[in-house]
Amino acid sequence: MEKRTGRTIRLQKKIRFAGCASIAGPMEGEGPLGSCFDQVLEDDLWGENTWEKAESKMFYEAVRLAIAKSGMSMEDMHFLLGGDLLNQLIAASFAARQIDIPFLGLYGACSTMAETLSLGSMLLDGGFAEQVVCCATSHFSTAERQFRFPLEMGAQRTPTAQRTVTGAGATVLTSKYGPGPYITHVTIGRVVDFGIKDANNMGAAMAPAAADSILTHLEDTQTRPEDYSAIFTGDLGTFGLEILRDLLIKAGVDPKDVLRDCGAEMFAPEQDTHAGGSGCGCSGITLNGRLIPELQKGELDRILFIATGALMSTVSSQQGESIPGVAHVVQIERGAQ
Amino acid sequence: MEKRTGRTIRLQKKIRFAGCASIAGPMEGEGPLGSCFDQVLEDDLWGENTWEKAESKMFYEAVRLAIAKSGMSMEDMHFLLGGDLLNQLIAASFAARQIDIPFLGLYGACSTMAETLSLGSMLLDGGFAEQVVCCATSHFSTAERQFRFPLEMGAQRTPTAQRTVTGAGATVLTSKYGPGPYITHVTIGRVVDFGIKDANNMGAAMAPAAADSILTHLEDTQTRPEDYSAIFTGDLGTFGLEILRDLLIKAGVDPKDVLRDCGAEMFAPEQDTHAGGSGCGCSGITLNGRLIPELQKGELDRILFIATGALMSTVSSQQGESIPGVAHVVQIERGAQ
Numbered sequence: 279m280e281k282r283t284g285r286t287i288r289l290q291k292k293i294r295f296a297g298c299a300s301i302a303g304p305m306e307g308e309g310p311l312g313s314c315f316d317q318v319l320e321d322d323l324w325g326e327n328t329w330e331k332a333e334s335k336m337f338y339e340a341v342r343l344a345i346a347k348s349g350m351s352m353e354d355m356h357f358l359l360g361g362d363l364l365n366q367l368i369a370a371s372f373a374a375r376q377i378d379i380p381f382l383g384l385y386g387a388c389s390t391m392a393e394t395l396s397l398g399s400m401l402l403d404g405g406f407a408e409q410v411v412c413c414a415t416s417h418f419s420t421a422e423r424q425f426r427f428p429l430e431m432g433a434q435r436t437p438t439a440q441r442t443v444t445g446a447g448a449t450v451l452t453s454k455y456g457p458g459p460y461i462t463h464v465t466i467g468r469v470v471d472f473g474i475k476d477a478n479n480m481g482a483a484m485a486p487a488a489a490d491s492i493l494t495h496l497e498d499t500q501t502r503p504e505d506y507s508a509i510f511t512g513d514l515g516t517f518g519l520e521i522l523r524d525l526l527i528k529a530g531v532d533p534k535d536v537l538r539d540c541g542a543e544m545f546a547p548e549q550d551t552h553a554g555g556s557g558c559g560c561s562g563i564t565l566n567g568r569l570i571p572e573l574q575k576g577e578l579d580r581i582l583f584i585a586t587g588a589l590m591s592t593v594s595s596q597q598g599e600s601i602p603g604v605a606h607v608v609q610i611e612r613g614a615q
Numbered sequence: 616m617e618k619r620t621g622r623t624i625r626l627q628k629k630i631r632f633a634g635c636a637s638i639a640g641p642m643e644g645e646g647p648l649g650s651c652f653d654q655v656l657e658d659d660l661w662g663e664n665t666w667e668k669a670e671s672k673m674f675y676e677a678v679r680l681a682i683a684k685s686g687m688s689m690e691d692m693h694f695l696l697g698g699d700l701l702n703q704l705i706a707a708s709f710a711a712r713q714i715d716i717p718f719l720g721l722y723g724a725c726s727t728m729a730e731t732l733s734l735g736s737m738l739l740d741g742g743f744a745e746q747v748v749c750c751a752t753s754h755f756s757t758a759e760r761q762f763r764f765p766l767e768m769g770a771q772r773t774p775t776a777q778r779t780v781t782g783a784g785a786t787v788l789t790s791k792y793g794p795g796p797y798i799t800h801v802t803i804g805r806v807v808d809f810g811i812k813d814a815n816n817m818g819a820a821m822a823p824a825a826a827d828s829i830l831t832h833l834e835d836t837q838t839r840p841e842d843y844s845a846i847f848t849g850d851l852g853t854f855g856l857e858i859l860r861d862l863l864i865k866a867g868v869d870p871k872d873v874l875r876d877c878g879a880e881m882f883a884p885e886q887d888t889h890a891g892g893s894g895c896g897c898s899g900i901t902l903n904g905r906l907i908p909e910l911q912k913g914e915l916d917r918i919l920f921i922a923t924g925a926l927m928s929t930v931s932s933q934q935g936e937s938i939p940g941v942a943h944v945v946q947i948e949r950g951a952q
Contacts, residue, residue, distance in 0.1 A: 281741075282693070282744070285717055330930060330934060356619070361722065365702040365703070367926070368927070368930065368931045368936075371806055371926035371941070372926070372939065374941075375926075380802075380803035381803070381805060382734065383721065383722045383723050383941075384720065385720045385721065400737075400743050401737060404618075404737060404740060404741020405618050405741070406737050406740075406741065424930075465717075466719060467718065468718060469708055469711040469718050470712070471712040589708035589709070589720075590703060590705070591701065591702040591703035591705050593761075594667070594705045597665050597667060597668070599705075602708060
């Protein structure tokens, strides 16, 4: 079966990015990528009476905007693939009730953006759809109170802690002819657990899964890090990124300056977010607001996008469980313009 | 594109059920389907120290058993698609760390079994895999304390309340030649919200989504209810099933005695579970323990399997939200044996 080498799928059709949208929170807007985003919220309630409703609104508006930017309409979309970090995926599913598109809810923690793109591109390549829209969202204030502490408590954060990004990224993919960039390969990750139990050190929990998926992808495609303009992980943060670098070097692959992380580049040092950004919106808005435009402008030529997820809940942590991770690889190429 | 008519996908390959496993809780084992299940637990902790760990063990063991029954091995499986009802999908993802198969986490509430089969069959039909394993699990004791009340409280239940089924259903699907039954069509559902706010009346919340997906499927395939041996919804329960019947009749489609519900048939009246079973394990163990064997024996010829999900969380209910529903349709045929 030529579509599959090892665990990596090589797409036969040109699956292209037809529309990308990014909506970011106030603090993300003040960061180094602020000018990349389509919309920066002035406050993170965005006119709603709860943060959860604001998060769901971000999902909806990002989907709407990505479709508008593609020049198509809701009716042209054959599937909506999306998810978020909230219990029972309420940000995505409450947005989806306003969106008349068949809905596939996905949960991959912070790997969600890559999971939606992987499945979406296979559904297009297989001829089951001609256009799909993919979306991932996260929100600092909803995640803090769900996973950590009430914001009102003002808890001290550890140096390895990351800040959940408030943001929604949405992508319209199509198999119809047009300019790139294109998704060319996907590698779905296995769940990997190295026994990390510190919920304030998610980067360390996710790095082994990222290493496993990246090494698999490089081997399956017979490529090396220097064959890519950049290898962007989702939200390992500064500590997790160094662990990943060490793991790759130990495996005989030195990624040099090609290896980067969306979370580590989301905020400026003076914003004092400790180890960087996290959340599935982190890689979602970086991909749609920054990486795809950079590919379109020719500033990047061929990248790996590896959103990384830490698979845990407050209950699993309370029950003494470690934190497994998962990471899916999406290879994106600029292609002929 | 001949693979798609309206919202319905017609699979080109024969996607067949190669191995089915069902693990059920003690009360499910005492019900009318008790003899159908591969394994009935004597107690719902199954040797673990928490119910959550027992639920994760059910997922793992169901996957393992379905693969064993298919005559294949873990290494033959190209994707694991699965989910559960717990926050952040911990039952599925903690099981997945012991399973060396690329993992796609799905969340569709109680529609999960149909979501895994829909996506799994498209991945096979598109040539991205030759074998996949699909699994959905739920557990009465974990669901009660997460969604409702601590069991120790002994809260009174309303007549429309359903009982979350303790059970895990797993299916190995393959595109390789062999005897049926086969998945022939899938219809992915839209999210539908009729404004139901009573979390003890999930059947009413899910019935409109089920009606939307069934009517769409019948129209797209130009079929009528009498063309099927049975149309099985997932877990509408006795009240939700009657609402669905009314909605279909109002739309000009009388399903007569073809329309049935896994939840309504899971428990005997004397088991006093009020409106019946629910949870994604309900349709999961019914499909794998009962419906597929009945198709294999020729007692059923052609069915629609429509697992139905209520998309809500405790937070959304506390914030005054209604409960949207989603339902995915999987058409399964006995085929030549």
